[in-house]
Amino acid sequence: MVAAVSTVLQDLNSEMSGVVSKVGRSLVQISSGRRGSGAGTVWHSGGLIVTNAHVVGRGSRRTGATAPLRVTLPDGSVHSARLLARDSELDVAALMVETQGLTAIELGESTNLQPGQWVVAMGHPWGVTGVATAGVVIGSGSDLPEAPSTGRDWIAVDLPLRPGYSGGPLVDSQGRLVGINTMIVGPQVGMAVPVHVVKRFLRKRLGTEALSQMRT
Numbered sequence: 001m002v003a004a005v006s007t008v009l010q011d012l013n014s015e016m017s018g019v020v021s022k023v024g025r026s027l028v029q030i031s032s033g034r035r036g037s038g039a040g041t042v043w044h045s046g047g048l049i050v051t052n053a054h055v056v057g058r059g060s061r062r063t064g065a066t067a068p069l070r071v072t073l074p075d076g077s078v079h080s081a082r083l084l085a086r087d088s089e090l091d092v093a094a095l096m097v098e099t100q101g102l103t104a105i106e107l108g109e110s111t112n113l114q115p116g117q118w119v120v121a122m123g124h125p126w127g128v129t130g131v132a133t134a135g136v137v138i139g140s141g142s143d144l145p146e147a148p149s150t151g152r153d154w155i156a157v158d159l160p161l162r163p164g165y166s167g168g169p170l171v172d173s174q175g176r177l178v179g180i181n182t183m184i185v186g187p188q189v190g191m192a193v194p195v196h197v198v199k200r201f202l203r204k205r206l207g208t209e210a211l212s213q214m215r216t
Contacts, residue, residue, distance in 0.1 A: 015173070016120070016134065018175075019120055019171065019173065019174070019175040020120065020122070020132045022106075022175040023105065023120070023122055023132075023169055023171050023175050024074060024122065024130055024132075025074055025103040026041055026042040026074075026102075026103050026104060026105035026169065027039060027040075027041065027042075027074065027122050027123075027130060027168060027169065028040040028041070028042060028049060028071050028072060028073055028074065029071070029072040029124050029129060030049075030051055030055055030056070030069060030070070030071055030072075030081070030095070030167060031069070031070045031071075031072070032055065032056050032057045032067050032068075032069055032070075033057065033067025033068060037055075037124065037127065037164070038051060038052060038054075038055035038123070038124070038163075038164060038165075038166040038167045038168075039051065039055070039122070039123040039124050039164065039165060039166060039167040039168030039169075039181070040055070040071060040095065040167045040168070041105055041167065041168060041169045041177065041180060042102045042103060042104050042105055043094075043104060043105065043202070044102075044104050045100065045101060045102045045103065045104045046100055046102070047096050047097040047098060047099050047100070047102060048084075048094060048095075048096055049071060049081070049094070049095040049096070049097065050092065050093070050094055050095075050167075050180060050198055050202075051092075051093050051095065051166075051167030051180070052091050052092065052093060052166045052167040052180065052181075052182055052193075053086045053087060053088045053090070053091045053092060053093045054088075054091060054166065055093065055166050055167045056069060056083055056086060056093045056095070068080065069081040069082075069083060069095060071095065071097050073097075073099070073102070074103075079097040079098065079099055080097070080098075081095040081096065081097050082095065082096045082097075082098075083095055084096050084205070084206060085201070085202075085205035085206060087201055087205070089152075090152070090193060090197060090201055091182050091183075091193060092180065092193055092197070092198055092201045094201075094202060094205065094206065105169055105171075105176075105177045106174075106175060106176045106177065107176060107177050107195060107199075108171065108172050108174070108176025108177050108178045108195060109176075109178065109195075109196075110140065110153075110155065110178045110179055110194035110195045110196050110197075111194070111196055113137050113140045113155060113178060114137065115136070115137055115138060115139055116136050116137065117136060117137045117172070117173075118134065118135075118136055118172070118173045119134070119135060119136065119137055119157055119159070119170055119171065119172060119173075119178065120132055120133070120134045120170070120171050120173075120175075121133055121134075121135070121157070121159050121161060121165055121168060121169070121170050121171075121181050121190065121192075122165075122168045122169055122171075123161070123164050123165030123166065123167070123168035123181055124164040124165075124168070125162040125163065125164035125165055126162065126163065126164055127164060128164070131164075131165075133159055133160070134159075135157050135158040135159035135190075136157065136158050137155065137156070137157055137158075138156040138157060138158055138189065139155075139156050140153065140154065140155045140156065140194065141153055141154070142154070144156050152197065153194050153196070153197055154191050154192070154193070154194070155170065155178065155179045155191065155192040155193075155194050156189060156190070156191055157170065157189070157190045157191075157192060158188055158189065158190075159188070159189075159190040160184060160187065160188055160190065161181050161182070161183065161184045161190030161191070161192075162184065165181040165190070166181055166182060166183070167180060167181065168180070168181045169181070170192040177195050178192075178194065178195050179192030179193055179194050179195055179198075180192055180193045180195075180198060
């Protein structure tokens, strides 16, 4: 019995390490002026990055311009980023860095998540880069008691999404993106924007044709 449990734990450890390694190649750090930094997720190898709207800032009241955005890639290189689109209500933003050959994250499904399903969140809490934490799905949808009263879909997870996780990927047990980490609403409850909401945002703001050229 002990040997069997040990084998299961070793297999689980190996699988989780593989997921973290895989997802880490699509995790970036975003700096926005004096606001500090957050995380971002590589959506397309040509430089398209998804993050939270609050990570990139609100922009100047006079000009509407955000503070200069800089993205640190997994290889440590730093690039200027251009804001393509931002939606403060959804808390989603899209950025572009002028580089090629990035590792785009594999997309998963967020419409069929089940309570108790294992997920992993990655980010840069308190400035510590590339941190992963695992937990389970509490629920998903628009009527979650934990969710802000916005009337839209959320994913609630049993994870403490500390500052620095915002904009980073929430993935399933196979390393596929199911959401974008957004906020913590209690000592142990985090909220994420479902990937199907992110897809809809990108189609609406960037256009179907532009996205089809990037990813089918």
